[in-house]
Amino acid sequence: MRPTSQGPGRALVTVYGVLALAACARGGFEVTTKFHEAPLSYSLALFAGVVYAVATFALATNRRWLAWPTVLTEMVGVLVVGTLSFVAPGLFRLHASVWSWFGVEYLLVPLVLPFLGVTWLRRSGRAAADEATRGAAPDEAAPGAGPAA
Amino acid sequence: MSTLLVWVGVVLSLVLAASAGWHTLRNRPVILRQLLAGAVVEAYLLIQLVVVLVHPAGGGAASGLFWTYVVTQLFVLPLAATWAFAERTRWSSVVLLLGALVVAFLQLRLLQVWGQA
Numbered sequence: 277m278r279p280t281s282q283g284p285g286r287a288l289v290t291v292y293g294v295l296a297l298a299a300c301a302r303g304g305f306e307v308t309t310k311f312h313e314a315p316l317s318y319s320l321a322l323f324a325g326v327v328y329a330v331a332t333f334a335l336a337t338n339r340r341w342l343a344w345p346t347v348l349t350e351m352v353g354v355l356v357v358g359t360l361s362f363v364a365p366g367l368f369r370l371h372a373s374v375w376s377w378f379g380v381e382y383l384l385v386p387l388v389l390p391f392l393g394v395t396w397l398r399r400s401g402r403a404a405a406d407e408a409t410r411g412a413a414p415d416e417a418a419p420g421a422g423p424a425a
Numbered sequence: 426m427s428t429l430l431v432w433v434g435v436v437l438s439l440v441l442a443a444s445a446g447w448h449t450l451r452n453r454p455v456i457l458r459q460l461l462a463g464a465v466v467e468a469y470l471l472i473q474l475v476v477v478l479v480h481p482a483g484g485g486a487a488s489g490l491f492w493t494y495v496v497t498q499l500f501v502l503p504l505a506a507t508w509a510f511a512e513r514t515r516w517s518s519v520v521l522l523l524g525a526l527v528v529a530f531l532q533l534r535l536l537q538v539w540g541q542a
Contacts, residue, residue, distance in 0.1 A: 286516040290508060290523050294501070301497045309489050
């Protein structure tokens with residue numbers, strides 16, 4: 277079994293933690309100082325921070341069942357909000373969250389990160405499946421190593 | 426906020442980053458001496474906080490955004506160092522490298538935020 281928190285996962289959790297800190301600080305600041313200006317946008321900004329915080333916790337403590345849904349939520353979030361900030365710029369306050377414009381203000385890290393997260397969950401999960409089925413049926417290890425792993 | 430106060434912080438954190446980057450290249454984990462260097466950078470950030478508290482001259486001190494940055498940056502190195510030290514591979518050094526680079530970046534943002542207010 278390969279823990280999600282070790283090896284390359286150490287660095288991945290670090291990047292998640294940094295984004296969690298950045299997004300929570302930003303969302304928290306916006307919600308506490310100017311919430312009434314744009315409640316939806318600033319709630320979304322804080323929500324992004326919470327998603328990153330939960331993903332960081334899940335990956336750091338090897339909780340795959342929690343890591344999968346949060347990483348996927350994050351992926352949907354950055355893709356939807358990123359797209360909306362281009363096609364419907366009036367809908368949200370543009371500078372509201374780390375997901376605006378696919379996270380270009382954060383060197384596009386928010387766009388790349390969920391894909392790295394999924395890749396890592398699959399790879400570390402497959403290593404676990406390989407170990408469990410070693411010697412028995414090595415060919416069947418790969419297909420079963422998806423989200424259910 | 427004086428520019429010098431920030432640039433010293435940038436240089437200190439980049440030295441730490443260079444050290445961690447060197448260990449990454451040499452395939453070595455973080456060592457105790459690097460943690461002590463990290464503590465020095467952290468101490469400097471605290472000094473910065475005190476200086477700004479005592480001498481809040483300039484527009485930025487009134488801005489909540491500025492204080493959000495000043496407080497947030499204090500969390501980065503202690504968390505990164507703890508997280509790095511528990512891993513005993515090269516990825517340990519990658520963690521410290523990332524943490525140090527983030528602090529350098531936040532230092533520069535401090536200067537920007539100060540100017541905006």
